Amino acid sequence: MKVLVAGGAGYIGSHVGLELSRWGHQPVVLDNLVKGHRQAVVTGKFIQGDVGDKALVKQIIQEEQIEAAVHLCAYSLVGESVTEPAKYFHNNIGNGLSFLDALRESGVNKFVFSSTAAVFGEPEKIPIPEDHPKNPTSPYGFSKLTFEGILKFYDRAYGMKYIALRYFNAAGADPEAAIGEDHQPESHLIPIVLQTAQGLRPHIEIFGTDYPTSDGTCVRDYIHVNDLAQAHILALEALAKGADSTIYNLGNGQGYSNRQVIEVAKKVSGKVISVKEGPRRPGDPAVLVASANRIKEELGWKPQYPQLEKIIETAWRWHAGHPNGYEG
Ligand code: NAD
Numbered sequence: 001m002k003v004l005v006a007g008g009a010g011y012i013g014s015h016v017g018l019e020l021s022r023w024g025h026q027p028v029v030l031d032n033l034v035k036g037h038r039q040a041v042v043t044g045k046f047i048q049g050d051v052g053d054k055a056l057v058k059q060i061i062q063e064e065q066i067e068a069a070v071h072l073c074a075y076s077l078v079g080e081s082v083t084e085p086a087k088y089f090h091n092n093i094g095n096g097l098s099f100l101d102a103l104r105e106s107g108v109n110k111f112v113f114s115s116t117a118a119v120f121g122e123p124e125k126i127p128i129p130e131d132h133p134k135n136p137t138s139p140y141g142f143s144k145l146t147f148e149g150i151l152k153f154y155d156r157a158y159g160m161k162y163i164a165l166r167y168f169n170a171a172g173a174d175p176e177a178a179i180g181e182d183h184q185p186e187s188h189l190i191p192i193v194l195q196t197a198q199g200l201r202p203h204i205e206i207f208g209t210d211y212p213t214s215d216g217t218c219v220r221d222y223i224h225v226n227d228l229a230q231a232h233i234l235a236l237e238a239l240a241k242g243a244d245s246t247i248y249n250l251g252n253g254q255g256y257s258n259r260q261v262i263e264v265a266k267k268v269s270g271k272v273i274s275v276k277e278g279p280r281r282p283g284d285p286a287v288l289v290a291s292a293n294r295i296k297e298e299l300g301w302k303p304q305y306p307q308l309e310k311i312i313e314t315a316w317r318w319h320a321g322h323p324n325g326y327e328g
């Protein structure tokens with residue numbers, strides 16, 4: 001299948017593009033490089049441009065004979081979204097809507113969307129199933145939930161068939177290719193912990209040690225980026241076979257506290273990791289763990305890296321080989 005991978009120069013998108021090639025599909029990456037990296041696109045064609053540029057998207061669809069799209073473009077810093085909601089709504093909703101219109105006006109009706117566990121807000125029960133109440137606490141989470149709603153109505157009115165994938169915490173790197181996580185600024189726990197192990201940061205600050213969890217720190221469900229990528233291929237292939245629109249959670253169903261993550265990172269890296277205890281980060285739920293049974297049952301999704309240690313090993317390999325990320 002010829003697939004337009006919007007946001008394919010980013011962390012998750014670069015792994016989706018690579019996995020598409022491995023499965024015999026042809027990715028065409030569109031990315032404006034506002035956050036992504038040209039070097040992260042290791043397979044398929046790369047086009048630099050904005051997903052909200054409708055004329056460009058229509059031209060690409062026609063010239064490249066695009067059959068389906070994956071939409072990973074977004075701003076995704078939860079804290080920044082609170083202070084700059086307009087930036088988030090314009091990119092995550094406005095540009096996404098323009099992208100959808102370019103697709104439907106060009107007759108492309110298979111769409112996979114990067115959604116997030118942030119649509120749930122503070123969970124009422126753990127693990128979190130797909131039909132759990134949605135109360136996003138940030139403009140970022142709200143933008144993703146809004147886009148899920150737009151997709152539902154585009155399906156009803158225009159037959160836009162979609163699968164929205166709600167990722168929990170993406171982590172790790174492809175074990176073979178030279179791609180990995182390089183966000184600027186980096187806000188995610190695992191890369192920050194590993195940069196501390198490398199001596200690039202003096203310490204990791206744990207945001208909050210008074211949560212109602214076993215060791216007082218937040219608990220998250222880490223999922224390997226290749227396992228996420230695999231789910232995109234399964235979703236695209238299901239849509240190609242006529243599957244109905246739906247939404248799936250993607251996680252391993254197992255939670256690790258921030259302190260546990262640091263301990264595993266110490267073991268994997270063999271390095272000292274200095275820890276500083278700090279206040280809570282506003283908006284962080286205490287525990288986020290997915291129930292991902294539906295995608296396992298319906299699409300046969302089977303994570304290859306369910307253990308945190310393996311996930312961190314692949315991330316460590318990337319960070320050790322690329323201390324400055326894609327720069328240098
Ligand atoms: P990322 O920033 O590395 O990738 C996003 C890519 O989209 C970047 O390459 C950026 O340049 C591009 N982009 C953004 N706006 C664009 C626009 N208007 N036109 C063209 N390109 C544009 O982020 P990521 O961590 O790879 O996340 C990918 C997606 O997954 C995002 O939608 C994010 O909200 C979602 N998500 C990520 C996580 C996670 O743990 N990283 C968890 C849940 C959901």
Ligand code: UFG
Nearest residue numbers: 076116117118168169187188189192205206207218281284
């Ligand atoms: N943390 C620290 N210190 C740091 C960085 C993070 O203690 O320097 C903590 C956070 O407070 C949180 C945990 O590590 O308790 C995980 O934080 P991340 O920033 O790595 O990930 P989040 O769980 O906040 O966010 C991720 C994605 C979002 C998505 C969310 C949904 O980045 O896009 O998962 O679960 F919305």
